[in-house]
Amino acid sequence: MPAVSAVEIERVFREEYGRSVAVLVRLVGDIDLAEEAVQDAFEKAVERWPSVGLPPSPAGWIITTARNRAIDRQRREASRGSRQAQALLLYTQDDPVEEGPVHDDRLRLIFTCCHPALAEPAQVALTLRLLGGLSTAEIARALLVSEPTMAQRIARAKAKIRDAGIPYRLPADTDLPERLRPVLAVVYLIYNEGYLSAGFGGEPSREQLCAEAIRLGRLLVELMPDEPEALGLLALMLLIQSRRPARVTPDGALVLLADQDRSRWDRELVAQGQALVRRCLRRGRPGPYQIQAAVNAVHSDAPTAAATDWRQIVQLYDQQMALAPTPVVALHRAVAVAETDGPAAALALVEPLALDGYYLWHAVRADLLQRLDRPDEAVPAYKAALARTRNPAERDQLERKLRALSPPQAH
Structure with a gap:
């Protein structure tokens, strides 16, 4: 053998x-x-x-x-x-x-892990551990806490399920809506960990985790077809996934959205995602996942990066900021503002955000400073971004930008 x-x-x-x-x-x-x-x-x-x-x-x-x-x-x-x-x-x-396809076991386990008796951070951590197969160290990095803290959080969550006799089953139909938010958050975290992973083997993408998150997203839509946020999350994942063939070069280098060969996007996934976005719009009950999906639908509508309707994207982020304002949403809105009102206007929005531990805040800030021809400030910003990401594709991209911007002795 x-x-x-x-x-x-x-x-x-x-x-x-x-x-x-x-x-x-x-x-x-x-x-x-x-x-x-x-x-x-x-x-x-x-x-x-x-x-x-x-x-x-x-x-x-x-x-x-x-x-x-x-x-x-x-x-x-x-x-x-x-x-x-x-x-x-x-x-x-x-x-x-059971050796054939398992239709419900993982979904039951997600709802068990996301029981309201558990705190939301514990719900997310435990589901990533059991369903995503992520190590405690990987979950700690994804959720920005120390590994010992995460290990303790997971152990306490398991003990709570055992001691409280939390049942391993899907909740009743009347209980599904209140249990949905943490479940959606967990599924999206599993997807993100797969799509741009800092995990084993230096892989920029762990495709199996992406496939599992999308599979769970489809199950949630089947279970709750009238929940627009479940539709929105599935649409969001499908639209992001559609760009996967164009986002990394054959030698593993990350390709930014603006530079991707859009002919390589998976048009079937684009069509599925856009159809789901239209279903969400007809319901008239917007939520964060639906708005993020709509943003990605605008990108997928544009035949070229230059044809992107950035004003519509800014409007969508305005809506999301009204519904669920977070510094990360504000950062993404600022990226869109840079395309409509210029890098100076965007930088003014980026600077006050409390995101020092987030590599993307430093990367966006560095890019805006570079576009404003302020290399002395852009160089340390790129270095700060590098210090905050372990993903090999992200690091390579940041290092290339840094080399292009600064003389060898500067780093």
């Missing part, structure tokens, strides 16, 4: 971890046990697969092995007289392993 490389095992982990944990949670009813069993199964795969080869169904192998590990642990618990463990053992022995 052909040898299985560590890269192939890593790929299976990235593709199947979230699904496997979700299936195991349904089978054993315990998040900690499910996660430990899946991790044990992948450790076993690392030992066995390099010598025996990849099994015909890697996902099925992982789920079966994890279930057997969980049953072994439950049997040990049952031998100590735990009635709950005995019941779980009987349940998992009778329940068939």
